[in-house]
Amino acid sequence: MQAKKILLAVSGGIAAYKTPELVRHLSRSGAEVVPLLTANAHRFVTPTALQAVAGRPVLSDIWAAEAADGMGHIELARMADVLLVAPASANLMARMAWGMADDLVTATWLATRAPVFVAPAMNTQMWEHPATRRNVALLQEMGVSLIGPDVGEQACGEFGPGRMTGPAEIAGIVLGSFGDANVGTGALAGTRVLVTAGPTREPIDPVRFISNRSSGKQGFALAAAAQRAGADVT
Missing domain, CATH: 3.40.50.1950 (Flavin prenyltransferase-like)
Incomplete structure (x- = not known):
């Protein structure tokens, strides 16, 4: 890059x-x-x-x-x-x-x-x-x-x-x-990786929900690392 x-x-x-x-x-x-x-x-x-x-x-x-x-x-x-x-x-x-x-x-x-x-x-x-x-x-x-x-x-x-x-x-x-700047050139070349990150919400009723305080940092860091290794990351 x-x-x-x-x-x-x-x-x-x-x-x-x-x-x-x-x-x-x-x-x-x-x-x-x-x-x-x-x-x-x-x-x-x-x-x-x-x-x-x-x-x-x-x-x-x-x-x-x-x-x-x-x-x-x-x-x-x-x-x-x-x-x-x-x-x-x-x-x-x-x-x-x-x-x-x-x-x-x-x-x-x-x-x-x-x-x-x-x-x-x-x-x-x-x-x-x-x-x-x-x-x-x-x-x-x-x-x-x-x-x-x-x-x-x-x-x-x-x-x-x-x-x-x-x-x-x-x-x-x-x-x-x-995007695809590194795809196909590293250890994970040819691998497709799907990463989800951040908090989730589960509804209790139309007003309330259960959630968490996840920042998503680990997920985004993993996605960036996989992309640098050549994976096609979504």
Whole structure:
């Protein structure tokens, strides 16, 4: 997967501290990860930390000298095999949904034709607000793939949906989107593998159900490992 380039757009949220781990998971496959930070993301994760694990400079200023002729977002958009936004704050998703292009991340999002994955992270009340639900629906109508969010305890002390999905699971989904790149070339060549992951629900009646708190991390990790070994994974 040496030729694959993943743009990792990081927005301002407490979950941004997990992004160095996410970069490591993505890089293990051989993909090249290019970190893009919004202005607020700098408050939660340092460019130095991301640069250390990505092995390349972190980009955040649309007017930076590296953006030759002020068209850096166009070059990024063209080179991307995938655009991954993680964590995606309510603010960034709103700007994406309504076509804003006022920084490097949103301008790149509008210019790219690569598959786009968004991993939301925010307070439960913000996630469930009608405005956020509308923005999510708009993004999905435009072909954006949603990863999560997970249900769990949040930094604010509340419990509910809004936690960013774990780095290993996000990486497994994104790397799996590259399809048959490794099929037929490893120890599991010719093998078809079906993996189920995540929580299950069994209804008790029309209102209640029994479920579990499975994150799906192990299932996604197994799927990614099988694919790297050459299996045709579903």
